[in-house]
Amino acid sequence: MLQGTLDMLILQTLVLGAAHGHTIAHAIERGSEDVLQIEHGSLYPALHRLEDRRWIASFWGTSENNRKAKYYRLTPAGRKQLLAQTTRWDEVVRAIGRILKPAAE
């Protein structure tokens, strides 16, 4: 997976609302129709980094099946960051696309 994209995906997942690590991992997997296979453990350092940068905030809650779980939600700074990252991502994808398939344009 590309460096930094995991951060973006996590942030994107949280746009819909607070979620805990397990949900986020599965949401990313399902959302990509299982194209993006991530090792669920690698999610946690990413979450730690995002929280350290204050793009997400955490709180302890109870999961759907009554387990203690740590929930994450997007902070305003995180929302801004997500917007910046997706914009940049779109630009890069479009630029790469233009180079790879010039004929189609």
Add this chain to the structure above:
Amino acid sequence: MRWWRFFRRAHWDRERSAEIDSYVQIETDENLARGMLPDDARAAARRKFGNRTHVREEIYRMNTVAFFDLFARDVRHGLRALRHNPGFTIVALLTLAIGIGANTAVFSVVNSVLLNPLRYPKPEQLVALRQLAPGAAGLAGFQDGLPLSASMYFTYSEHNRSFQSMGVWITGTASVTGLAEPEQVRVAVMSDGVLQTLGVPPAAGRWLSTADQIPRGPDPMSVSGRTATVMLSYAYWQRHFGGDRSVIGRNLTVDARPREIVGVMPRGFRVVNQEFDLIGPFALDRSRATLAGFGLQGIARLKPGVPIARANADLARLIPIWMDSWTNGPGTNGKIYATWRITPAIRPLKQEVVGEISDVLWVVMATIGLVMLIASANVANLLLVRAEVRQQELALRSALGAGRGRIVGSLLVESVMLGLMGGVLGVGLAYAGVRLLLNIGPANLPRLSEISIDGPTLAFTLLLSVLSGLLFGLIPALKYAGPRISAILRTAGRTASLSRERHRWRNVLVVAQVAMALVLLVSAGLMIRTFQSLRTVDPGFSDAGHLQTLRIAIPDSLVTDRERVVRMQNEIVDKFSAIPGAASAGFASQMPTESNCSNSNWDVIFAQDHTYPPGEIPPLYCFEYVSPGLFRAAGTRVMLGREFTWSEVYSRRSVAILSEGLARELWGSASVALGKHIRQRPAGPWSEVVGIVQDVRENGVAEKAPAIVYWPSLADNAFGGVIRAATFVIRSDRAGTESFLNQLRQAVWSVNASLPVASVRTMEAIYEESLARTSFTLVMLAIAGTMALLLGIIGIYGVISYAVSQRRREIGIRLALGAQEGALRRMFVRHALKLAGIGVALGLAASAGLTRLMKSLLFGISPLDPLTYAVVPLVLVSAALLASYLPARRAAAVDPVESLRAE
């Protein structure tokens, strides 16, 4: 990056572990719901998660801050390195502890005495009302300042625009009776405004009030004879009343008169620089005030924002007003004081308190700082040796990927740690040193009780420790962290190149040490020479160890009649002389160095054969009142003529004795002066000069002997004609012994039982005290100089013996090829002498510049004293010779076969 998460690493590890557990739990639940067996469900969940330990480690690493981590590792590594090399560590630590300790102790004194503000509220507003009178003839224009007169106080305090408050004060003594033995106490006598200016509230009771200043006693000349109230110092209150608050309102018998105790000042309160027992009101009498009577110390509190220059201008404006407003009596003209050119020279009160000790303290501080530099150079040398030994280790670390910065950093951490540990030990030494100082309690060190090792001092020590650690660590660090390391690793074990470059730093350090040691030794030498020349000065009295002095005051409330006072003093002298072992006795208004005569007893003299133009004040001379026989007792030589006689005293014959200097000043020579006449008023009675005595160093041995007029102890003059407080002098082999002192006391009390005996000292002690400043500086510089010399010798010894040990192979080869032992020895000694020579040359140049700064401490010699400048380099070079000869001899003793085989 939020660096403090570094300290929350453990917390985050726990938090994330719990979170991982939660993930596994939820995933297991889901797997169970899909129908998996419990064990399989858990195993699958764990697989899904991945490597749990790996994740935890990654998060833990994210939380570390590289700098802290490396630092902590360097500290651990440094401690280990120091522990593994105890010899080096102990020597280095001791050197540093002594250096830093001495610096801390001296800085604590400098800080407490010179830097800290005075302990009064808003001390920056407090000033001493000093004034100069460069036009006054005779007393060298009042170099110590012209004191204020009472009339000046009235004019200044009523008309100034610069002060919130001001007042005048003096110190004196009084006797307190009725408590225990009669006791002579120190009294601070002050006008209204002094306590208000100092602004320290009383610990009990109240201040002296304006009402207390209304004169009511009969005798205007008594120090405390005019009012009925008194305040106590905290110490006196504790000593005599045990801190009992009910003492307020009680009566104390001061100079045989009852006085109401109205208040107690708090602990540590001093009047400017004076300790005192009682505070009494001045009760200045307006109706008796004249222009003259200059003897009062003035202090004031500036209005906020008023600079000293403006206050000076303000007082300068008032001086003509003062001359117009007051008189010295009918037929006098106040305008004659214009010839004195009285100039206000107000200065901060702190300067007044600290006085001339600041020169001494700064010189000592600079000296001790130099010692610290020398000590640092020594430690740097030790570190260089050690770095040489550790080259392999450093090279290995470098080969394993440690960058140059990393190695420099870790070496610096090590040396700074060394510095800090030395600092901790040093603070311990400094505590001991300061305690010792407080116990000795040198009398002429102001603000002694305020000296302590406080926050700023500890901050200074910390800074010093870290800076010295950086200083002596940087040289080896920069030298050995260099890129040449791979080369050293290659030659592993074989003696690496012996290029001069490798010794350069060590040589530079030794040269610097020798140069600094020379500066210190020259300073110490100059002080020794100063002390010598002070010792050769004839102070005007002889055999001070056999001169017992004591002070007795007879208050007017005890004996009113003047002649009876003198008869009583005469009786005491006779009783003293009758004590076994007492050779002779006498008394005087003051003995040498007891008080500076330009502060108190002086006046004009009109001399025969001289004309004095009207409108000008004749020259001023010191006055002293002496008993018959005083000069014989004190050992002051009578050059011509004779002493006074008792019959002369009682018949009030108008006679005088002059100091030799004065006689020469007035009539050119002592023989001409004998038999001439002087008088105190233009039309007053003439007094015959019946004797000429040798000059006496009245103001201290280092000060010029003033011109003095000696009057009989009973005379008709402006001062009331009798000295009630006199210093008695008894010459005896038994001076200073307890039995002798008891006999003296008994003798006094047999004349009158309520007379206190005070200031019991030998003249020797008084003499030593006047030399205290010089001897203190001398001792400090001598200690510093000795330390510098020792450290310098150790430095030279270290360099040479190291060179010898490094060049064993070379020496072996030379010996094998037939070199003479003597030539080898000379080779090393020559090397040492070259270093010492360069150091001495640099040191001489530096001394020539630096010793100028201590000019005010010197006496009788120039800062470029040839003897000192010749002897000190000789001493240093011989020390270098010795320090290099020992290792050089070892070189010559090398067995060529052994040394070649050794490697």
